[in-house]
Amino acid sequence: MTEIFDAIKQTAIEIKELIVNGDTGKSEQENATGDTQLKLDIQSDLIIEKIFANVPSIKAIVSEEQEAIVNLHEKGKYLIAYDPLDGSSLVDVNLSVGSIFGIYENDFTADNLIASVYVVFGPRVELVIATEEVKMYRLLKGKFEFIQTIALNEKGKLNAPGSTQNCWAPFHKQLIDDIFNDGYRLRYSGGMVPDLHQILLKGGGLFSYPGTSDRPKGKLRQLFEVFPFAFVFEKAGGQAIDGKQRVLNIPTTHIHDTTPCFFGSNEEINRVLKVYKENE
Incomplete structure (x- = not known):
């Protein structure tokens, strides 16, 4: 799998340059779930597909920005779902x-997920690989260097509540209010990757994107977003649930399925489970 990790590192370097120098405007296209695509979305997707096409061990790929699975190498072993x-x-x-x-x-189902990777493009470019451990690397002078292993505490201090608040169930709103009343700090940028990365690096907390009245099945996609981060959080010693069950036990019927999701350290996730069980 090393060649896949190396390929992802190369995509990160090229996407970093695209972010710095590329066109940030909207395209005239929509993705598979009806979102207007930015030119950066399309170009990032093309970069990743081009690089993965040169990796013989990748059998097929599927992108959040595309309608269907793309077959690459018939004799390949691995399938990759990604949000570019x-x-x-x-x-x-x-x-x-x-x-x-x-x-x-x-x-492409949760029980077949064997590793996950994410990249944060911020003031620094950081890449996290989760296999049996969760390891972070940083782009330094054109190469990714190992920085640290990530592990969550049993309890955190951060709260990142997502989705449209006026569509929350009353008990979910009360849960979030109670967490803040207990001294948790709001940390929410509207970006899933940086918000979850912050919780992981700060030792714990809660990120929530519940089912709502306008989106009962949530907004975040299983294969591209939810399952990969669920894998990371579990390997870091935390949990990922949909409110009632482990996220990685949820079946997938379509490549663009969505699900409610909560990621966090154990105390926060157990708190969510208790509240949601009481309000079934």
């Missing part, structure tokens, strides 16, 4: 964004 530039609308206001990769075997 998550939070791309934040580039225009110079906030951090990221890329997310889930590496699967056999089929």
